Amino acid sequence: MKIYADNAATTKMSPAAVAAMVECLEKEYGNPSSLYALGQQARERLEKARGEVAAVIGAEPEEITFTSGGSEADNQALRSAAALGKKAGKTHLISSAFEHHAILHTLAALEKEGFTVTLLPVHEDGLVRPEELEAAIREDTCLVSVMYANNEIGTVQPIEALGAICRKRGVPFHTDAVQATGHLPIDVKAQNIDMLSASAHKFHGPKGVGFLYARRGLRLTNLIEGGAQERGKRAGTENVAGAAAMAAALKESAAAMEKNAAHMSVLRDRLIEGLKEIPHSALNGDARKRLPGNVNFCFEGIEGESLLLLLDDRGISASSGSACTSGSLDPSHVLLAIGRVHDVAHGSLRLTIGEDSTEEEIDYLIRNVREVVEYLRGFSPIWRDLMSGKKEFIL
Numbered sequence: 425m426k427i428y429a430d431n432a433a434t435t436k437m438s439p440a441a442v443a444a445m446v447e448c449l450e451k452e453y454g455n456p457s458s459l460y461a462l463g464q465q466a467r468e469r470l471e472k473a474r475g476e477v478a479a480v481i482g483a484e485p486e487e488i489t490f491t492s493g494g495s496e497a498d499n500q501a502l503r504s505a506a507a508l509g510k511k512a513g514k515t516h517l518i519s520s521a522f523e524h525h526a527i528l529h530t531l532a533a534l535e536k537e538g539f540t541v542t543l544l545p546v547h548e549d550g551l552v553r554p555e556e557l558e559a560a561i562r563e564d565t566c567l568v569s570v571m572y573a574n575n576e577i578g579t580v581q582p583i584e585a586l587g588a589i590c591r592k593r594g595v596p597f598h599t600d601a602v603q604a605t606g607h608l609p610i611d612v613k614a615q616n617i618d619m620l621s622a623s624a625h626k627f628h629g630p631k632g633v634g635f636l637y638a639r640r641g642l643r644l645t646n647l648i649e650g651g652a653q654e655r656g657k658r659a660g661t662e663n664v665a666g667a668a669a670m671a672a673a674l675k676e677s678a679a680a681m682e683k684n685a686a687h688m689s690v691l692r693d694r695l696i697e698g699l700k701e702i703p704h705s706a707l708n709g710d711a712r713k714r715l716p717g718n719v720n721f722c723f724e725g726i727e728g729e730s731l732l733l734l735l736d737d738r739g740i741s742a743s744s745g746s747a748c749t750s751g752s753l754d755p756s757h758v759l760l761a762i763g764r765v766h767d768v769a770h771g772s773l774r775l776t777i778g779e780d781s782t783e784e785e786i787d788y789l790i791r792n793v794r795e796v797v798e799y800l801r802g803f804s805p806i807w808r809d810l811m812s813g814k815k816e817f818i819l
Contacts, residue, residue, distance in 0.1 A: 425739055425784075425785070425788050426739040427739060427740050427788060427789060429775040429776060429781075429789060430741045430743050430774075430775075431717060431776040432578075432603060432626075432715075432774065433776075434625045434626070434631065435627060435778065436628065436778075437625075437629065437630055437669070438628035438629075438673050440675075441628055441629050441669040441670070441672045441676075442669070443672070444669045444672040445665045445666070448665035448669075449665050452469045452664060452665075452668075453466070453664075454466040456469075456470050456653075456661070456664055457651070457652075457653065457661065466664045469664055469668055470490075470662055470664045470667055470668075471485065472671070473664075473667040473668045473670065474488050474490070474671075476671040476672075476674070477670065477671050477674055480610070480674050481605070481610045481611065481612050481620065482610070482611040482614065483612050483613075483637050484640065486640065487637055487638055487640055488635050488636075489635060489637075489654050490635050490654060490658070490662060490663065490666075491635060491636055492633065492663075493624075493631070493633065493634040494524075494526065494602035494621050494622060494623035494634050495524075495526035495623075497621035497623075497636035498526040498600055498621045499526060499530050499647060500636055500647050500658075501569070501619040501621060501636060502517070502527065502530045502534065502567065502598070503530065503645050503647065504619075504638070504642065504644045504645040505517070505566055505567035505569075505619070505642075506534050506539060506567065506645075508596075508642070508643060509566020509567065510539075513564065514563075514564045514565060515538060515539045515566065516539070516540050516542070516562050516564045517531060517534065517540070517541050517542070517566060517567045517568075517569070518542045518544065518557065518560050518568045519531060519542075519568070519569045520544045520546055520552050520570050520761075521545055521546055522546050522550070522571075522576075522577075522758040523569070523570075523600065524571065524575055524600055524602070526600070527569055544556055544557060544570070546762055547763075548762050548763050549579070549710040549713075549762075550574060550708070550710055550758075551581060551582070551710060551713060554586055554589055557586055557589055558589050558593075561589070561590075561593050561595055565593075565595050566596070567596050567598060568595055568597050568598070569598040570597075570599060571599060571600040571601070571603075572599045572600065572603065572604035572605075572620075573601070573603040573715050573718075574603070574709070575602065575758075576708075576756060576758040576759070576774060577708045577709035577714070577718070577762070578709060578714040578715040578719075578776075579709040579710050580604070580608065580713050580714060583599055583617065584614070584615040584616060587599075587615050587616025587617050587618075588616050590616065596618040596642065597619070598617075598619035598620070598621070599617055599619075600621050602621060602623045602626055603626060603715060604715070605623075605626065605627055605674070606622075606626065606627025606628070606673070606681070607627065607677070607681065607685070607716065608681075609681065618639045618642060619636065619637060619638050619642065620637040621634065621635075622635050624666065624670035624674070628676070628677060629669050629670040629673035629674065630666050630669045632663065632666060633663050633666030633669070633670050634670070635670070644657045646658070646659070680779070684716070687779065688778070688781065689716045691717075691777055691786050692716060692717060692718070692777065694786050695719045695775065695777070695786050695789060696711065696719055698787075698790030699719070699721050699790060699794075702723060702793070702794055702797055704725065704819045705721055705723045705797075705819060706722050706819045707719070707720070707721055708721065708722060708759060708764070708772070709762065717776050717777045717781075718775075719774070719777075720773070720775075721772065721773050721775075722768045722771050722772050722819065723773065723797050723819075724768055724807075724819045725771065725800075725804050725807035725810055726797060726800040726804060726806075726807070727770055727771060727800075728744035728770055728771050731744075731771070731793075731797065732744060732773070734799070734800070735793070738792050743773075743774045744773060744774060755769035755770050755772075756769055759772055767806070768818050768819060775789060
């Protein structure tokens, strides 16, 4: 059996997205900045996609800027807020300790430019506390950025409450919604969101395209200089086919969201219960306040890389965390942020199921993870030390 259980890394393009992309590539291939009919046809398709994306999140079309993906959108959001803040004498930014590296690395770069950063704790359950955010806001705070749903452990933050605090204090609020868009309901107005980042390939669209929502009145700082595309805020000929495919995928995901979430949540809970039966294992993050398809576990006494390779031999595609850090030997910063020690964090497994997952596949995952964990522990010196009492169990 072949099972793809890494939908947090990327998703398969939907037939609707593929069809929209192919149609653009074949029939609407003009440059949308050109004045002749073929160019204007491409422009119309681009603006149609902008309106469709905006409608799903409760935004206005002019508040949507198309980007190359979530990382670019994150960078532009943070740098825009930092530039606006600096003009007003505000140089303090707040985020959380387990953000995606597109946020954390941008914050580190801004610190070198004279800004100060506060990273809120996320606690063992993987959740930010609204009261801790309120306490961290200062007179010179120019932005709060907290991800909607974590890309590794799947925990969903109290976005509306966090946004309300920022609105009350007059601080712009950004959320990296790359994992949430298309999977959880989003209403930027009702949830007090000033900026939001998303990436198409996380909800069955193509790679290489995403968007940044920025509330009307928030002036964006250019990352790419050149032409006047995207209202002068992102130079370069627009990816019309990518935008059209993204809009098609997002509309489809939004229409089926409730049904898909109910289906995946049942399978997710079945998978969690099955993996909890493995001795000295632990679910990472809150069991309920998490994405419908995300399951992240730590298994004591093994290395996550070995677990992934052996599961791959059995036809299972999984990960130990973010695809952006898969080449790193360091334990996940997300797991360290929720209090996992290094030895335990190294033995992590992320399984992210999809809308087409079945009970048969879930049972296959449970059975094979159990067998592989038992096999790896059979020749692990760390496990022998734990079993002999030389070391104490943590989980």
